[in-house]
Amino acid sequence: MTVADFERRIDPYRPELLAHCYRMLGSVHDAEDLVQETCLRAWRARDTYDESRSSLRTWLYRIATNACLTALESRSRRPLPSGLVAESDPRRPFVHGGEVTWLQPLPDALLGPVDPQTVTVDRASLRLAFVAALQHLSARQRAVLILREVLDFSAAEAAGILSTTTASVNSSLQRARARLRETEVRPDQVDEPSEAEQRAWVDKYMRAFENADVEGLKRLLTDDVRMEMPPMVNWFTGRENYGVFMDWVFAKNGHDWRFRPLGANAQPGFAAYNRGPDGAFELHTLQVFTVTTKGISRNTVFRDADVFASFHLPSHLTR
Template sequence: MTQERRETAARDGEETAFGELVEQYRRELQVHCYRIVGSFEESEDLVQETFLRAWRKRESFQGRSTFRAWLYRIATNACLDFLDRHPRQPSPREVARASDPNGPPPDAIRWLQPYPDRLLEPMEPDAAAVGKETIELAFLVAVQHLPPRQRAVLILRDVLGWSAAETAAALGLTIAAVKSALQRARPTLREHLPRRREEWAPSTPATAQERALLQRFMDAHERSDAAAFAQLLREDVRLTMPPLPFWSCGREAVTGFAEHAFGPDSPLYRARWRSVPTRANRQPAVAGYVRPPGAAEYQAQVLNVLRVEGGKIAEITAFEPHLFKAFDLPMTLS
């Protein structure tokens, strides 16, 4: 069945044709929702909500735009409705013992979750929509500082490349309002991006240097070797742990946290670790498993997502392990 015939059948209420039609856009729509809300689990729910709304409104698709654009419009508004019902904003952190050499501590984005790279490959029909520069955690954190409608405008215009007129039609705004929102959004985004991320870089495969760095990170973690760990870090490295409010900035502070976490007073002391490499948000990541003394299996403990700059680790975002299954990772290792 051709795309045109499938669209006609879907509009006429053929469930099979509708299901086949929307399913081909599931992954890219989830990425779109993920950018807006910052949560992997919520983005899954919002894609389902998008498909439900599309089915109910199927007769409204008249072919004046592509079916894909029609779905994006529904998904965007589903996300905005969700954020209207569940308003939230980054919250300032309390000042910790260690000061940040680059300024105040980062705001807490407690709903932030990682996105498995395995769900980004392959991504058709629009692979450009999932480039590293707009899916990495630094971008996700920065864009969460925008009001929801500014966020939607920026993503539709600067990420998806929609025109001002297309964006205005999708959001029920005037073209002037879209241009104004974008003018306000861009400076705020730049303000919250890391300094070296102001110019978005295109996606590239992991280099041999990055793979070697990841292996050294895993080795240091498994040996609980804080000194070896410190050698991998930039001087201005930052550690956060969503949804926990904890943060630490600077090589000395982050290394001190590692020493404390594995020290004699820690429940992890004398525990054994295993690491499994993975990828999240087009960034290197490591799934950490811990086996306490006397235990038979290694239990899922943490997912560390790394931002690497200049051959060193610039940021570690440590997530709780409940999303391991989304990464096709087991919860235990023997």
Template sequence: MSDSVADFAADTERFRRELLAHCYRMVGSPHDAEDLVQETYLRAWRSYDRFEHRASVRSWLYRIATNVCLTASRTRPVRVLPSGLTGTDDGVSWLEPLPDAWIGDPAWIDDPATTVVTRESLRLALIAGLQHLPARQRAILLLRDVLAFSAVETAEILGTTTAAVKSGLHRARTRLDELRPHPEELLEPSDPRARALLEAYITAFEHSDAALLETVLRADATLEATPFRDWQSGRADCIHLLATHVLGAPGDWRLTPTAANGHPAAVVHHRSRPDGVVVLEATPTGVSRVIKFHDPTLVAVFAQPRTQNSLPSGSASTVHG
């Protein structure tokens, strides 16, 4: 490895996971986020010899990554969940869950309070809400409220004015508050209560036990599944749908515990075939929301090993080569 490649790796690789999280927040797909991070590193490598450290490496990389995402957003449809559809939605692309293992514990953060913000900023409800913002407003809100860049830094990253940043941030916050008027108190996947709810949900499916499933869901629980546009609200309707059309016979389903977007989740097989991933929004009073991503390719995504020292895609050496 040449000195320039080694210097590039030393300067940039420690930011790869947080850039992956940023790109995922922007586009709502781990597949797309990986591609955008790779493009970010390619562009960074190509301009590295002109980077004179007048700005921090982190802000330089975020400038590249954010603009890569904004360019991609011009040609890619917004990703949504069934509950976020409107009557005018055509050619829908579905939001995809992000395996917690891809991000891991945010070791790049020293401040515990900031760590909480980072984790909460990957919750599915927020990611879904973000996709309804214009891409530039989405970028402003993430840079300011999640990543804590100043208005001046954000303006430099986006090539705009501080006045435009402040105006865009106000509009983004207002719209997001309309989309998420009453944020839930959600449990971390490691919380014993969340683990118990997930275990009961898995047992109910594997044993085709609708009565047990009823004890897991809150009375006001919602149930939605991509790629189906209809969704259910209320425990009674959710249980009726699942018991009538989904649960089947004992042994039809096999669920393996995992975590996605800071939620308890499970990788799903149906009659030994990959089926998708289910994510639970677990609260102190039960599961308030079940989101099933019926996409067999996600089983392989969640099976991909991601360790604290591994890289989601590529490396400085492959960029160089």
């Protein structure tokens, strides 16, 4: 088999392998590296692959999962601020997280176009809140829960992928479920409107933001809305707190903003650009929203050069 033939066989699995490695690591860059590592390991081991024993997909997941477990031996978990510290007062000064390695958002563009007839990636399991909850699990518990409840492998298949016993898989799954219950996050928990309706909510938010209309922003939020802003550890909940913070944003940064819509973690979002002292619009933040049938329930705001780079965002916008 030539390299070209081999790549043609495994290319259809790349998007779901990327999603899998991202769920495990919480890092876009690490996930891309591990997909490349998976493909390299698969090429080197191609002569050992036995189609009569497992499908190509299962074999690739075995390689990818074990590559992720090896990588996690030398990496710390990637939380969001709400998984690290207590809630903040929006009036308090920002506190930087220092050396914390934060969860990164995943650009939807990396998963390719969505075809309902051939979709292989469970996009609900890519929500930021769910991937953040996975960070509370041990590496093996994370792998078991993803293999069993996201990818729908049987206990026996998961045991084969992890080179362990079915009893061990079932035990790890029970512990993982118990830990996730403490975080109160499940992949199917959010009552989401359609993709178009979610985008419409965020478009209304952008218009209110552009007009510095804090009351208009608040009307788009749920009562228990949550905002967090890595690399700052500050986070808070509630519509009124949100309004207090946005009053501060406009007082500090002015009212002149531009936006670039984007998608991340199968959720709507945008990049916000603020007019700088030289008159140019400078990249300020990337914001990812959870939208429910009752409104926007979460806004995760990123201000990180690596995150901006993964979305290929320009540093400035022309008028």
